[in-house]
Amino acid sequence: MxxxxxxxxxxxxxxxxxxxxxxxxxxxxxxxxxxxxxxxxxxxxxxxxxxxxxxxxxxxxxDRILSLDTDVIEVTPSDDRRLVVDAFARYRISDVVQFRQAVGVGGLRAAEDRLSSILNAQIREVLGADQVTSDTILSEDRRILMNRIRDQAKASARGLGLDVVDVRLKQTNLPTQNLEATFARMRAEREREAADEIARGNEAAQRVRALADRTVTETMSEAEREAQVIRGEADARRNGIFAEAFGQDPEFFAFYRSMQAYENALQGSNSSMVMTPDSEFFEYLRSGGRQAPVDQ
Known part of the structure; x- marks a missing residue:
């Protein structure tokens, strides 16, 4: 037991x-x-x-590939147009012995703080170089700049036992205080372009209207001229017909002209005429058609 x-x-x-x-x-x-x-x-x-x-x-x-989001920082490219940059990196621990010796008991948190400082310094150095402008950062050349940041950060992080696999710029914006001024400038540029387009449109419209008005005037003038010619020819032909017809019977001609004079003089429901009884106007009616009337 x-x-x-x-x-x-x-x-x-x-x-x-x-x-x-x-x-x-x-x-x-x-x-x-x-x-x-x-x-x-x-x-x-x-x-x-x-x-x-x-x-x-x-x-x-x-031993996996880890992710690190850097702090948002401001950079000033060569054109002095400040930008707010937000980046992230992919990294892994490549040498655990060197990593332990570099960061000690601080572990991964201490390593990420030091790596973040390295990345921020390299971002400022690369994006603030003499040949780099804000347009370059926002263009397709952005990939070249990110690779340059990655390579320089990789060299600096090697002493920490870290291998920087990739660096990417998530956002590249203007500072908040500059956004309103930039938007106002963009709005003014768009309004100026719109005013130019409107002015060019009005000018083109005036040319079209002037051409249309001229065409209408020319068409109306030509039509009026042709109408006057046709009307003159018709009147001449009518007068010729009347002359030929009335020449065959003068008495009928006198009667017809008198009737036209009476019709023209007595048009309308309120027509009034003041004349003496012996006026020559009704001479044809008193003469029984033997004398020619007085034309109006």
Whole structure:
């Protein structure tokens, strides 16, 4: 009974010590075995590993590609047009030993703070170069600038045991205080272009209207001229017919002309005539048609 009482705790202790000496490295991570803070071994391959219990400890680091969003910063390109830049980077821990020596117990948080400072410095340096303008940053050459930032940040981050895989500019905008002025300038430019288009349209419309008015005037003049010619020819022909017809019967001609004079004089329901009884106007009626009437 005493042996059993002694052996059971011993077995439990041995099992605990044995279990604490075993650790598993996942395929998504790397591990360092530390002894009193000093690096004893590096475990980069996934699988089962051993350490000395109570004396050694295991520190794990993510082996995947990680993402880091940088702080929003202002840059001033060569054309002195300030821009607000928001970027992010993709990176991974390439050398865990160097990473541990560089950041110590601060771990990933300390490394990202230092990497963010490196990225911000490289963004300011590349985007603020003499040959770089705001138009260049906003054009297709933006990719070349991002690759340049990545390469320079990669070289600077190598001392931290980090490998910068990629750098991208998420947003490139004007500062808030400059947006309203920029929008006002753009609005004024659009309004000026609209006014120019309206002026050109009005000028073209006036030319079209003037051409149409001239065409109408010329057409009406030509039509009036042709109408006058036709009317004159018709009147001449009518007079010729009348002359030929009335020449055959003068008495009928006198009667017809008198009737026309009476009709023209007595038109309208309120027509009034004041004349003496012996007026020559009704001479034809008094003469019974033997004398020619007085034409009006």
């Amino acid at each position: 005493r042996k059993t009482t002694f052996l059971i705790p011993l077995i439990v202790v041995l099992l605990a010590v044995g279990m604490s000496s075993i650790f598993v490295v996942d395929e998504r991570e790397k591990a360092l075995v530390l002894q009193f803070g000093q690096i004893k071994s590096v475990k980069e391959e996934p699988g089962l590993n051993f350490k000395i219990p109570l004396i050694q400890e295991v520190v794990r680091y993510d």
